[in-house]
Amino acid sequence: MLDRIIRGGEVIDGTGAPGKTADVGIRDGRIVSVGQIDEPARETVSADGLLVTPGWVDVHTHYDGQVTWDGELTPSSVQGVTTAVMGNCGVGFAPASPDRHDWLISLMEGVEDIPGTALAEGIEWQWESFPEYLDAVESRSLAIDVGAQVPHGALRAYVMGERGADHRVRPDPEEISRMGRLAREGIEAGALGFTSSRTRNHRTKDGEPTPSLTAGPEEMLGIAEEIGRGGLGVFEIVADFADLEDEFKLLRKMVEISGRPMSISVAQNDRVPDQWRRLLDQIGEAAEVGLPMKAQVAPRAIGLLLGLEASLHPFIGHPTYQSIKDLSREEKWARLKDPNFRAALLTEQTPEMLRFLVGDFERLFLLGDPPNYEPSPDQSLAAEARRRGLSEQEWA
Structure with missing residues (x-):
């Protein structure tokens, strides 16, 4: 008797072979059979509609x-x-x-x-x-x-x-x-x-x-x-x-x-x-x-999550922002809404050492909910700023 059968999933075995619908039989912590399994088991798990793969x-x-x-x-x-x-x-x-x-x-x-x-x-x-x-x-x-x-x-x-x-x-x-x-x-x-x-x-x-x-x-x-x-x-x-x-x-x-x-x-x-x-x-x-x-090689492009509460965002290196970096989130929002503070912030440029990471608005995108991990170029912050007639930093 098997300890467990994983029944009816699409098995991807890691060899490069095409996936196939099959059962997987397990005994004593080891896979002992793959295919159509008639042997009884103490536990049966339905994998219908799911992938069954080796551990990554x-x-x-x-x-x-x-x-x-x-x-x-x-x-x-x-x-x-x-x-x-x-x-x-x-x-x-x-x-x-x-x-x-x-x-x-x-x-x-x-x-x-x-x-x-x-x-x-x-x-x-x-x-x-x-x-x-x-x-x-x-x-x-x-x-x-x-x-x-x-x-x-x-x-x-x-x-x-x-x-x-x-x-x-x-x-x-x-x-x-x-x-x-x-x-x-x-x-x-x-x-x-x-x-x-x-x-x-x-x-x-x-x-x-x-x-x-x-x-x-x-x-x-x-x-x-x-x-x-x-x-x-x-x-x-x-x-x-x-x-x-x-x-x-x-x-x-x-x-x-x-x-x-x-x-x-x-x-x-x-x-x-x-x-x-x-x-x-x-x-x-x-x-x-x-x-x-x-x-x-990574399976998809490397990305960074930017935000006011994250380690990086487009204004992190600006001296004006540095003056409020240790404030609470609510206090930061209040200062960012102040027209005089915003005007001072927008006159400053991203430091050279950070420009590649957070200063190219053609490569910055809103994450969205649910997240969009493969946005198109016309969804960048730079593209949206152009549509709105704003500077990139103003829109950010």
């Missing part, structure tokens, strides 16, 4: 804090994800010196827009080293499986102290060696790998660039070489590729000297719209000669 493995998440207090790991667990990989983009919470807790929260809040208040209230900091962090995660009862990675930003802060927060500061040889050893020790303790960010889109809550932004070849290769000695783990890298040839040459060298696989986040950049094709070509050329390099 989400290779790019940021549950590093939430995993320590939320056993359900929502929303992933209710969306079919059964394994989540965290620690991406060089941000996370281990290793962590006690005096760097607030800074690590600020970095995660800025990079991933996870509320710092939630992180500060939820994380109990039962660890300092990365192996201790893994022990803390393992002690939790979790609804899904998780995999952790050693984040470059936390590693720099742990080894270099306050100096590590400044991407322009170069670690000395001993600090590079120590970062490499700690990364290897974390991987040997169970981490999946090491991650680093080299993009200007990643900033702390206060707008400072991510600490690994311009980490030099000595640092990147030194860490890679030490990880290679352990013979375990992977690299996950996100970068702007402002100089594609030189940047990719460095990443390729990391794989060459370590022998470890690397995945690189690939997205289209509006400023160099064809660069992603050249990057994929270089990744492909490396793979052809036996280097384990792959592209990590």
Whole structure:
């Protein structure tokens, strides 16, 4: 007798084969049959009109804090994800010196827009080293499986102290060696790998660039070489590729000297719209000669949620708005309705470092209810402003 039958759903088995209507039989926690099943079962679940798929493995998440207090790991667990990989983009919470807790929260809040208040209230900091962090995660009862990675930003802060927060500061040889050893020790303790960010889109809550932004070849290769000695783990890298040839040459060298696989986040950049094709070509050329390099591509375009209560919005960098940023929501609304305040706000321009994210109104859209995740260009804030005869900032 089966423990459970999932009856009559459209089975997508993950092999690339077309979906088919079938039953799925489960015994002792394992799938033992797929097809038309006549064997009796203790429980029958109707999947008529539904998809039956393997559990999703989400290779790019940021549950590093939430995993320590939320056993359900929502929303992933209710969306079919059964394994989540965290620690991406060089941000996370281990290793962590006690005096760097607030800074690590600020970095995660800025990079991933996870509320710092939630992180500060939820994380109990039962660890300092990365192996201790893994022990803390393992002690939790979790609804899904998780995999952790050693984040470059936390590693720099742990080894270099306050100096590590400044991407322009170069670690000395001993600090590079120590970062490499700690990364290897974390991987040997169970981490999946090491991650680093080299993009200007990643900033702390206060707008400072991510600490690994311009980490030099000595640092990147030194860490890679030490990880290679352990013979375990992977690299996950996100970068702007402002100089594609030189940047990719460095990443390729990391794989060459370590022998470890690397995945690189690939997205289209509006400023160099064809660069992603050249990057994929270089990744492909490396793979052809036996280097384990792959592209990590999101299934849809990356977006940001902007709003008065969010971390970013079109006026966040304006000096006039900064004068009210700490007020309550109601107080902010009152000031924004003041004609004199609005006039002063509209004379100011978005700072250069934020212009790409929040200053291009051709790329900003009302979210809507229900949300529209694929709006057309004529639905942009810029298009609507033109229709109304207003400036883009006035309409925003």
